[in-house]
Amino acid sequence: MPEGGTRRARLCAVTHVKRWIWVSTSIVAGVVVLTVLFVAAVPLSSDILRRRMIATLSERLDADVELGDLTLRAFPALRVEGTNLAIRKRGRTDVPPLISVKTFHADGNLMKLMRKHVSHVQLDGLDIEIPPDDRDDDDQPGHEAKPPDETARLEKEVVIDTLDANDAKLVIIPRKKDKQPKVWAIHALRMHNVGSNQSMEYDATLTNAVPPGEIKTSGHFGPWMTKNEGRTPLDGRFTFDRADLSVFKGIAGTLSAKGTFNGSLARIDINGDTDTPNFTIRISGHPFGLKAKYHSVVDGTNGDTRLERIDAAFLKSSLVAKGAVIDEPGHVKGRIVSLDVDMERARIEDVMWMAVKTDKPPMTGALKLVTKFLLPPGETDVSERLRLDGRFTMTAARFTNPAVQTKIVELSRRGRGEPAANGTENVASNFAGTFKLADGRLGLPEVTFAVPGAKVQLAGQYALKAETIDFKGMLLLDAKISETTTGVKSLLLKVIDPLFRREGGGSAIPIKIEGVRGEPKFGLDTKRIFNKGEP
Numbered sequence: 084m085p086e087g088g089t090r091r092a093r094l095c096a097v098t099h100v101k102r103w104i105w106v107s108t109s110i111v112a113g114v115v116v117l118t119v120l121f122v123a124a125v126p127l128s129s130d131i132l133r134r135r136m137i138a139t140l141s142e143r144l145d146a147d148v149e150l151g152d153l154t155l156r157a158f159p160a161l162r163v164e165g166t167n168l169a170i171r172k173r174g175r176t177d178v179p180p181l182i183s184v185k186t187f188h189a190d191g192n193l194m195k196l197m198r199k200h201v202s203h204v205q206l207d208g209l210d211i212e213i214p215p216d217d218r219d220d221d222d223q224p225g226h227e228a229k230p231p232d233e234t235a236r237l238e239k240e241v242v243i244d245t246l247d248a249n250d251a252k253l254v255i256i257p258r259k260k261d262k263q264p265k266v267w268a269i270h271a272l273r274m275h276n277v278g279s280n281q282s283m284e285y286d287a288t289l290t291n292a293v294p295p296g297e298i299k300t301s302g303h304f305g306p307w308m309t310k311n312e313g314r315t316p317l318d319g320r321f322t323f324d325r326a327d328l329s330v331f332k333g334i335a336g337t338l339s340a341k342g343t344f345n346g347s348l349a350r351i352d353i354n355g356d357t358d359t360p361n362f363t364i365r366i367s368g369h370p371f372g373l374k375a376k377y378h379s380v381v382d383g384t385n386g387d388t389r390l391e392r393i394d395a396a397f398l399k400s401s402l403v404a405k406g407a408v409i410d411e412p413g414h415v416k417g418r419i420v421s422l423d424v425d426m427e428r429a430r431i432e433d434v435m436w437m438a439v440k441t442d443k444p445p446m447t448g449a450l451k452l453v454t455k456f457l458l459p460p461g462e463t464d465v466s467e468r469l470r471l472d473g474r475f476t477m478t479a480a481r482f483t484n485p486a487v488q489t490k491i492v493e494l495s496r497r498g499r500g501e502p503a504a505n506g507t508e509n510v511a512s513n514f515a516g517t518f519k520l521a522d523g524r525l526g527l528p529e530v531t532f533a534v535p536g537a538k539v540q541l542a543g544q545y546a547l548k549a550e551t552i553d554f555k556g557m558l559l560l561d562a563k564i565s566e567t568t569t570g571v572k573s574l575l576l577k578v579i580d581p582l583f584r585r586e587g588g589g590s591a592i593p594i595k596i597e598g599v600r601g602e603p604k605f606g607l608d609t610k611r612i613f614n615k616g617e618p
Contacts, residue, residue: 140170146181147171161196164188172214178256179212199241209251243277266292280306282316294338296326318345328359333465336362336370351381362397366466366547369436373397390422398436400429404456422456424473431477438547439600448480448511466547471520479511491534498536500562502569510534523547527554536561541596550600555608558592559585582612
């Protein structure tokens with residue numbers, strides 16, 4: 084559950100990747116097509132052709148172009164083959180080439196070329212290195228929109244029937260130099276009708292970096308809106324298999340996901356399902372099944388994600404959440420997950436199974452919880468980074484340890500002034516309060532625990548990893564101290580009844596709970612006997 088927003092952010096990155104795949108392969112396709120058309124019109128030797136192609140591409144693309152060998156074969160079919168193509172933004176020696184291709188070839192025939200169609204283009208060893216996006220500067224007042232480049236004009240004139248790229252790599256270079264680039268390994272990409280002024284079909288298989296897993300996606304993309312790329316339409320479906328969540332410190336599990344998306348690059352509407360049958364929070368070490376349905380809206384131009392609704396289910400509990408996944412300002416690597424979580428129908432034992440190491444949950448009962456959920460990026464354990472701020476109620480709660488439950492029953496009896504056991508009682512407890520989780524410590528500034536005849540008001544904190552408890556509060560009884568026992572003890576305690584007298588009747592006893600979760604120590608807080616205010 085803590086990393087559910089981050090996992091969805093990773094899935095949404097698929098759409099951001101497709102944008103750059105399309106733009107970059109279109110440029111490469113334009114280069115290859117231009118080569119074919121140039122060769123068809125002006126048969127030259129390979130060396131002369133190579134020099135003229137470099138000059139022509141440099142001029143038309145306003146780029147620094149490098150090209151290894153270039154050969155032409157006219158029979159039995161027209162084919163152009165090339166090696167070591169590199170296209171670099173002019174003057175940008177501070178970043179790698181925008182596009183580099185180890186080998187490429189284009190196949191066609193004169194009849195199709197006359198109709199401006201190329202049958203097939205194959206790219207091997209495609210490496211796309213996308214530098215930081217500077218569109219924000221162009222959108223500022225006083226900046227005119229850049230005119231369409233020659234590649235965009237060529238796309239409208241020429242159609243590649245099928246384009247294949249194998250073993251490609253896509254790298255997104257961040258604006259901030261201290262942040263690591265995002266890398267996707269694209270095993271296979273196939274596009275149809277590339278360059279036409281219409282929607283293009285695509286199929287792609289790629290490896291997601293974090294969390295590692297295989298993404299398969301297919302659908303339609305385009306036509307590309309040159310003057311307003313955010314309006315470029317797209318649609319499709321995706322699957323995300325075998326994503327290893329153990330790369331995130333503090334959790335583990337193998338996630339799979341599937342879904343559909345549609346809209347435009349600036350507003351991609353996504354509906355998906357995730358399934359993690361062995362989700363584990365390491366602080367407890369208990370695997371359990373976690374499923375979720377979600378509806379999100381992604382800005383494909385920057386990756387920011389708005390989570391419209393998440394419906395998650397685990398064990399016998401469920402939750403509803405909404406929020407966002409956005410870039411962390413400053414120089415921190417990663418994104419912030421911010422959610423509003425509502426657990427209207429949940430079970431205490433399910434939540435404790437997630438967070439407590441014991442084989443048997445300490446408590447059972449109904450749970451309602453509302454909280455703010457904030458997970459900043461970082462390399463530390465999830466339990467140390469997670470921030471929660473909310474309130475809860477637990478009803479009909481019972482302790483699974485018979486000894487503890489027996490003490491609760493005894494507390495209820497004595498609190499009612501019935502010290503002698505009167506048969507088997509099945510006393511349920513009710514809890515309510517507020518909580519804050521930060522830096523691996525659960526703070527409970529206001530907690531009440533009630534059984535018939537007694538009520539406990541507590542405040543304090545619980546350290547998750549150390550499992551240490553430090554609480555102080557008041558034990559409020561309906562009966563007087565002397566009424567909680569019988570015989571000589573009752574007579575002796577009448578002396579101190581005034582000391583613990585509670586306004587309206589009964590007793591108010593200052594208490595403290597300290598030690599470790601497995602062996603808590605309950606005791607009288609003697610320092611507060613004469614100052615029985617709220618904890």
